[in-house]
Structures are given as structure tokens and as C-alpha cells.
Amino acid sequence: MPSSRYAIEVSGLTKFYGKNQVLWDLNLQVEQGTIFGIVGPNGAGKTTLLKIVAGIIRPSSGGVRIFGHSLSREPENIKSFIGYLPEKPRAYDVLTVKEFLEFIKELYSIPDAVFIERVEEYSKAFGLGGYDQSFMGSLSKGLLQRALLAAIFVREPRIYLLDEPFSGLDPGGIWQFRRTLQEKAKVGATVLMATHILDFVEKLCDRIAIIDQGKILIEGTPQQLREAAGVQSSLEEAYLKLLGEES
Amino acid sequence: MKIFVLTRLELRLAWNSFKLRLKSRPNILLYVLILILCIVINSTLHMFLNLSPRDVRLQAFSSVGVEEISAYLMIFASLTILLVSSSAKGFYGKLSTLEFRGPDLEILRSAPLEPYQVFIAKSLKVFIKRSLLTFMAELTLLTPIMTFFGMTADRGIVFLSAILLYSCFLYFVEAFTFLASRLTLNLIRGRARTPLVVPLVTFPLFFYEETLNLVNYLVFLPSTAISKIVYFSLFHSVPMSTVTYPMLSFLALFSGLSMLVIVLSALYYEKVETFEELVKADWLKFLKNKLKWSFGSRHSPVITVFLKEFWTNLRASDAPLIVLDYAILLFIYVLNLSGVASDSTGRFPASSLILAFSILLFSFIFQPSVDVFLAERERSWILKVAPVSIQNVVLAKYLYSLILSLMTLLPPFIGIAFLAPFQAERLILSVSSVSLLLVTNATGIYIGAHYTPASLREEFPVTGIFAYMGLISILASPIVLIPLLFLSHPIALVLVLGFALDYAIVLSHHFLEGAAKSFSERDDL
Numbered sequence: 001m002p003s004s005r006y007a008i009e010v011s012g013l014t015k016f017y018g019k020n021q022v023l024w025d026l027n028l029q030v031e032q033g034t035i036f037g038i039v040g041p042n043g044a045g046k047t048t049l050l051k052i053v054a055g056i057i058r059p060s061s062g063g064v065r066i067f068g069h070s071l072s073r074e075p076e077n078i079k080s081f082i083g084y085l086p087e088k089p090r091a092y093d094v095l096t097v098k099e100f101l102e103f104i105k106e107l108y109s110i111p112d113a114v115f116i117e118r119v120e121e122y123s124k125a126f127g128l129g130g131y132d133q134s135f136m137g138s139l140s141k142g143l144l145q146r147a148l149l150a151a152i153f154v155r156e157p158r159i160y161l162l163d164e165p166f167s168g169l170d171p172g173g174i175w176q177f178r179r180t181l182q183e184k185a186k187v188g189a190t191v192l193m194a195t196h197i198l199d200f201v202e203k204l205c206d207r208i209a210i211i212d213q214g215k216i217l218i219e220g221t222p223q224q225l226r227e228a229a230g231v232q233s234s235l236e237e238a239y240l241k242l243l244g245e246e247s
Numbered sequence: 248m249k250i251f252v253l254t255r256l257e258l259r260l261a262w263n264s265f266k267l268r269l270k271s272r273p274n275i276l277l278y279v280l281i282l283i284l285c286i287v288i289n290s291t292l293h294m295f296l297n298l299s300p301r302d303v304r305l306q307a308f309s310s311v312g313v314e315e316i317s318a319y320l321m322i323f324a325s326l327t328i329l330l331v332s333s334s335a336k337g338f339y340g341k342l343s344t345l346e347f348r349g350p351d352l353e354i355l356r357s358a359p360l361e362p363y364q365v366f367i368a369k370s371l372k373v374f375i376k377r378s379l380l381t382f383m384a385e386l387t388l389l390t391p392i393m394t395f396f397g398m399t400a401d402r403g404i405v406f407l408s409a410i411l412l413y414s415c416f417l418y419f420v421e422a423f424t425f426l427a428s429r430l431t432l433n434l435i436r437g438r439a440r441t442p443l444v445v446p447l448v449t450f451p452l453f454f455y456e457e458t459l460n461l462v463n464y465l466v467f468l469p470s471t472a473i474s475k476i477v478y479f480s481l482f483h484s485v486p487m488s489t490v491t492y493p494m495l496s497f498l499a500l501f502s503g504l505s506m507l508v509i510v511l512s513a514l515y516y517e518k519v520e521t522f523e524e525l526v527k528a529d530w531l532k533f534l535k536n537k538l539k540w541s542f543g544s545r546h547s548p549v550i551t552v553f554l555k556e557f558w559t560n561l562r563a564s565d566a567p568l569i570v571l572d573y574a575i576l577l578f579i580y581v582l583n584l585s586g587v588a589s590d591s592t593g594r595f596p597a598s599s600l601i602l603a604f605s606i607l608l609f610s611f612i613f614q615p616s617v618d619v620f621l622a623e624r625e626r627s628w629i630l631k632v633a634p635v636s637i638q639n640v641v642l643a644k645y646l647y648s649l650i651l652s653l654m655t656l657l658p659p660f661i662g663i664a665f666l667a668p669f670q671a672e673r674l675i676l677s678v679s680s681v682s683l684l685l686v687t688n689a690t691g692i693y694i695g696a697h698y699t700p701a702s703l704r705e706e707f708p709v710t711g712i713f714a715y716m717g718l719i720s721i722l723a724s725p726i727v728l729i730p731l732l733f734l735s736h737p738i739a740l741v742l743v744l745g746f747a748l749d750y751a752i753v754l755s756h757h758f759l760e761g762a763a764k765s766f767s768e769r770d771d772l
Binding site: 017051054055056057058075076077078079080082084086088090091092093094095099103106107108 | 548551552555558559562563622625626627628629631632633634635636767768770
């Protein structure tokens with residue numbers, strides 16, 4: 001599949017919701033094996049960008065290439081490489097965790113033996129052991145987030161698109177999630193993650209883009225961003241300065 | 248009074264939702280189209296009905312003989328019922344609008360309110376909305392019909408009231424189903440698996456003449472009464488009192504029954520509302536633990552999504568079990584009737600076709616296709632990010648709604664086979680039923696994909712219901728009407744039926760493609 005050094009290439013992306021333009025000629029390239037963070041204020045267009053890359057919504061203009069292949073031309077082929085976590089976790093309330101994972105197995109054609117092995121591994125990792133017979137609708141927000149993360153990891157996709165992945169997770173869950181994600185990146189998986197928690201972004205991401213009003217303000221390593229802002233302390237301070245939100 | 252505060256809130260929510268829709272260009276266009284459609288239908292009917300003088304037209308009816316007149320009239324009456332009920336499904340069949348959900352759970356439940364107050368307020372809103380829509384429909388259809396048949400104002404009122412009676416009957420059916428679902432949920436919470444037991448309990452009803460007669464009356468009464476009232480108010484110069492009194496009685500009967508059922512429903516309201524409470528229900532535990540659930544292995548995506556639809560719908564709502572109950576009971580009932588008809592005692596001969604289509608009425612009230620995307624709200628990302636084509640997702644949903652509709656159609660279909668008087672009519676009814684099944688489901692899927700609100704808080708919009716009504720009325724009616732013109736030409740009839748089936752398949756394909764396009768292009772669903 002890979003025919004490009006970039007796992008994700010976004011070029012000239014614009015998106016209108018009615019008359020409201022939320023993305024303005026946005027360009028972004030994410031190299032394979034990178035953990036890439038997108039940060040920005042509320043309504044900046046982070047979720048829209050992730051939804052377009054995941055193939056959930058269509059751009060008004062511009063395009064997305066995954067491993068050099070056009071998402072609009074080969075959507076089904078490309079989607080099998082992508083794992084997406086939505087901002088608001090929702091699943092089928094009346095399926096149990098086990099049944100939901102089985103549904104995912106069938107949808108993504110995961111071989112039975114591989115599936116059983118991975119379910120055991122990730123259920124344990126995300127503390128879902130005692131919940132396999134619980135309905136998705138009866139899980140707390142944090143547990144639902146864990147179940148959806150497990151549903152992504154059992155597929156072991158090549159690209160992870162994660163929208164606010166830390167939302168609802170307890171410290172143990174966050175630690176486990178970060179560890180798993182870093183392991184995946186080490187073996188070549190690519191992560192594009194949108195979040196507001198700058199502390200995690202600083203520790204976890206290789207590269208970061210600050211997005212505001214549908215445009216990328218700046219992109220680089222955490223160190224490059226701090227230098228651009230002229231601060232040496234935290235990414236949070238650099239972020240506020242770059243966005244002009246510093247009091 | 249808190250009920251008035253709540254009713255005002257419900258109406259304000261509905262009004263704001265309407266205003267919000269007016270901000271979207273496609274919705275404005277649709278509202279304008281609906282308005283134009285009403286005017287066009289009104290004017291066309293005026294023009295068409297006035298082309299030939301009333302007497303000539305009535306003479307044409309009488310020249311085919313009394314037997315055939317009644318057959319024609321029954322078919323037309325039945326067709327009206329069929330079309331209205333399939334249209335009404337999206338409106339009268341919706342029980343969910345009365346349930347506690349989303350903000351109701353968070354805001355109203357924590358407020359110092361009694362559940363029945365919320366229930367009554369919601370019921371009032373539904374009643375007001377329906378009255379407005381019924382009024383619009385009557386305004387469109389009434390004046391040309393009155394003009395053509397030379398109806399005086401008082402006969403016009405009777406005709407109008409007959410339609411009102413029909414609406415009332417549908418409301419009663421819905422309220423009754425709502426109550427039944429509440430009762431069932433209550434019963435099954437602690438004890439039996441009622442949806443599975445109901446057919447067994449009611450089974451003896453069909454083996455005693457007295458109880459069977461009661462069931463017969465319940466099934467026959469509304470449609471036969473309405474048809475007769477309409478028939479007499481249009482064609483006969485009988486004293487008004489002979490039509491007015493029975494009609495008023497029926498109106499009072501069904502209004503009273505509806506109110507009684509609504510009051511009873513209020514008692515059982517809010518018994519099972521939250522998911523946490525629902526999962527405590529025995530039947531869910533039963534479905535979860537004792538039945539082998541499986542998405543199979545190595546299926547095609549269509550089958551996988553279909554199985555997801557099946558299992559989630561079976562657990563999430565009573566509809567599939569109610570349909571199953573209905574199918575079993577109706578099957579037994581129809582078998583009983585066929586025995587009666589074969590005795591040639593003439594107990595139900597004239598009404599046989601009305602019966603067949605009255606039963607179809609119920610099947611279309613249960614018609615599930617419009618709702619298929621409701622379950623995807625806020626969850627559609629699961630299917631949209633999956634490596635499955637949207638066409639396959641739509642096809643899976645179509646298969647699911649087809650099977651559910653087929654379950655409801657099969658018993659009346661068998662009934663038609665026994666009771667239809669002529670070979671040709673039997674053929675028309677059979678082919679038309681299959682064609683209608685294909686088209687109505689595909690149309691429902693299309694409308695569902697187009698209009699299902701993205702938010703769990705919103706109800707299915709009225710624009711969608713109108714669009715469904717319009718599409719079904721305009722596109723599906725030729726499937727039944729045109730073959731009727733060839734009743735006396737067997738070869739032409741077979742050819743026309745073949746074309747009707749082809750037309751149904753092409754139309755269904757078109758709507759399914761449209762649904763796939765709509766689902767994939769919608770940013771909010």
C-alpha cells in the first residue's frame with residue numbers, strides 16, 4: 001500500500017457548512033510513524049479536519065491522500081487502514097462490548113484467531129475484562145471510551161485518527177493509552193490526534209500544528225513551536241502567545 | 248397549571264425546530280413544493296373532475312353492473328386506505344415522540360413534575376400538529392370533490408368528518424399500541440417474556456365463534472363504516488340522519504377509546520425510560536444471555552450490517568416483536584376467515600377486498616423503512632469509517648425493512664389469495680402488493696436517509712413525512728391504478744403487470760441510490 005513517505009497528505013482543503021466556512025485552503029503532511037498533534041481553540045476546525053480525513057464527511061474542495069492514494073477515489077480500500085475515534089463517543093447501546101467487538105471484526109474482516117488474541121490483549125490493557133457482557137449503553141463515559149479505543153486497537157490500523165482521545169479516561173486509562181499509542185508508533189503506525197490537553201501533546205507528539213479559524217497557524221516540533229513563540233517554558237505558554245490569548 | 252407550561256414548552260420546541268428548518272435552503276424549497284403540490288392537486292382535481300358531467304361519470308360507473316361497481320368502489324376505497332396509511336406511517340405510527348428522551352430525562356425528570364403531566368403535554372402537542380396537517384390535506388382535497396359530486400355543505404361536513412373519523416381511528420390504533428408496549432414493558436420487567444407469550448394467550452380467541460365475531464367487528468368496523476359513510480354521502484340521497492348519527496357514534500366511540508387509552512397509558516408512563524432501567528428488564532437479559540447472538544463469520548458486509556440491524560432493533564425496540572405477534576395473530580385470523588368465506592355463507596363477501604386492504608393498512612403502519620437511520624444518529628461514524636460501501640449499508644437496511652414488512656404483509660397476502668373474488672383482481676393484488684412492498688420500502692429508506700435528524704433530541708421532521716406522502720401517492724399509485732384499467736383484457740393485463748413490476752424495481756433502485764448518496768453526503772448524520 002505505501003507509495004508515499006507521507007501517511008496523510010491534505011491539500012487545499014476547504015469546508016463549508018452552509019454559508020459558514022470552517023476550513024480555509026488547509027494543507028498538511030504527516031509522515032509515517034509520527035504522532036502528530038492538532039491543537040487549537042474551540043471551533044477552529046480540528047474535528048472537521050479529522051472527519052474529512054476519516055472519510056466521514058466530504059470536503060467542499062481540496063483532497064486527502066492516504067499513503068499516496070486518493071481517499072475520494074478508493075474510499076473502501078483506504079478506510080481499512082484507518083482507525084477513528086470520534087469526539088463524542090457513541091456506539092450501539094444495545095450491543096454488549098463483546099458483540100460490538102465482534103461486529104467490528106466482521107466489518108473489517110479480521111481473521112478469527114487474530115481477533116481472539118487481540119481482544120484478550122486489549123481488553124486486559126484497557127481494563128474491560130469484566131465488562132464484555134455489559135451493554136455499550138450502560139457503560140460510563142470513560143468505560144465507553146476504553147471500549148471504543150479497544151475496538152480500534154484490535155484492528156491494528158496503520159493510521160489512528162483520534163479526536164479528544166483522553167476525554168473521560170482516568171489516569172490509569174490515560175497512561176495505558178499513551179503507552180499503547182507510543183508502541184504502535186514505534187512499529188510504524190501514524191497518529192493524527194486533536195486535543196486540548198497541551199501537556200499530553202507536548203509529551204506524546206513528534207509534531208504539532210496549531211489550527212485557528214480553519215487555517216494552520218504554525219506547524220513543527222514542540223521545541224520549534226516554543227522557539228517561534230519566543231518562550232522556553234511550556235507549550236501551553238507558547239500556544240497562548242501564538243494565538244494572542246495571553247493575558 | 249404545569250401541564251400548560253409543559254405544553255407551551257413542547258409547542259415552542261416544535262415551532263423553533265420548524266424555524267430552524269426554514270433556514271436550510273432545501274427545506275424551504277420543499278415547503279414551497281408542498282404548497283405548490285397542494286395547489287396543483289387541488290386545481291387538477293377540479294379540472295379533471297369537471298371535465299365530464301357528474302351524471303355521465305356516474306352512469307359510466309353504473310354501466311359496468313352493480314357487482315363491479317361495488318368491486319371498483321371497494322378497490323378505490325381500499326386504495327385510499329392503503330395510500331393514506333402508508334403515508335400516515337411516518338406520522339401516526341410514531342410512538343417514540345411521546346417517550347422521555349434526551350433533555351426530557353435530564354431536565355424534566357429532575358423538575359418537580361409528575362410523569363403524567365409530561366405525557367399529557369406531549370400528547371396535546373401531537374394532537375395539535377396532526378390536526379393542522381389533517382386540515383391542510385382536507386383543504387386540498389375537499390373542495391374539488393364537493394364540487395364534482397355536487398355535495399351540499401352539510402354532506403361536505405359529513406365527508407370531512409369521515410376523514411376525521413379515519414384520523415381518529417388511526418390515533419386510537421397508535422395510542423393502543425403505545426399502551427400495549429408500556430404494559431408489555433411493565434409486565435416483562437419482572438416476569439414473563441410477554442411479547443413472546445402474547446400470541447399463545449390470545450390464540451383461543453380465534454376458536455370460539457363469539458370471540459371471533461368480536462375480533463371480526465373490531466377489524467371490520469372502522470374501514471367498513473368509513474367506506475359506507477363516504478359512499479352514502481357521495482352517491483346516495485339518503486336522509487342525512489342515517490349517515491350523521493352512525494358517524495357521530497363512531498366518532499364518539501373512537502375519540503372516547505383514544506382518550507381512555509391515553510389516560511391508561513399515562514398510568515404506565517415513565518416506567519421504563521433510562522437505558523439503565525431498560526437493561527434490567529428480564530427480556531433483555533433473556534435476549535442477551537440465553538439466545539446465541541452472533542454476527543457470524545466471514546459474511547459479506549451487507550449481511551454483517553443486516554445482522555447488526557436485526558439484533559440491535561430486536562433489543563432496542565418492541566417493534567420487531569410486535570410485528571411478529573401481529574403476523575402470527577393475523578395469520579391465524581386470516582385462516583379463520585378463509586374458512587368462513589369458503590362456507591359461502593355470505594357473511595363477508597362484499598367486504599373481502601376492504602378487509603384485504605384494511606389489513607394492509609396495518610402492515611403499512613408498521614412499515615419500518617423510514618426509521619432505519621434513526622439508530623445511526625450520532626453513531627453513523629461507525630459505518631462511515633468502515634471499509635464498506637455506503638450502497639451496501641443502504642442495501643442491508645433495505646433488506647431488513649423488507650423482511651419486517653414482508654412479515655406484516657404475508658398474512659393479508661394469504662388472505663387475499665383466499666378471498667379475492669376474481670382471478671384478474673387476485674393477480675393484480677398479488678403483483679401490486681409485491682411492487683408496493685419494494686417501492687414503499689425504498690422510498691422510506693430514501694426519505695429516512697434524507698430527513699432523519701442528526702440529533703437524538705429531534706423528532707422526525709414533518710417535511711420528511713410530507714415528502715414520503717407525496718412520493719408514495721404520486722409514484723406508487725399507478726402500480727395499482729393502471730392495471731385496474733385492463734381488467735377485461737387478460738393479455739394486456741399481464742403485460743401491464745410486468746411493466747408495473749419493472750417500474751417498481753427501477754424506482755426502488757433509483758431511491759436506494761438516492762439514499763446512499765444522501766447518507767454519504769450528509770455532514771450531520
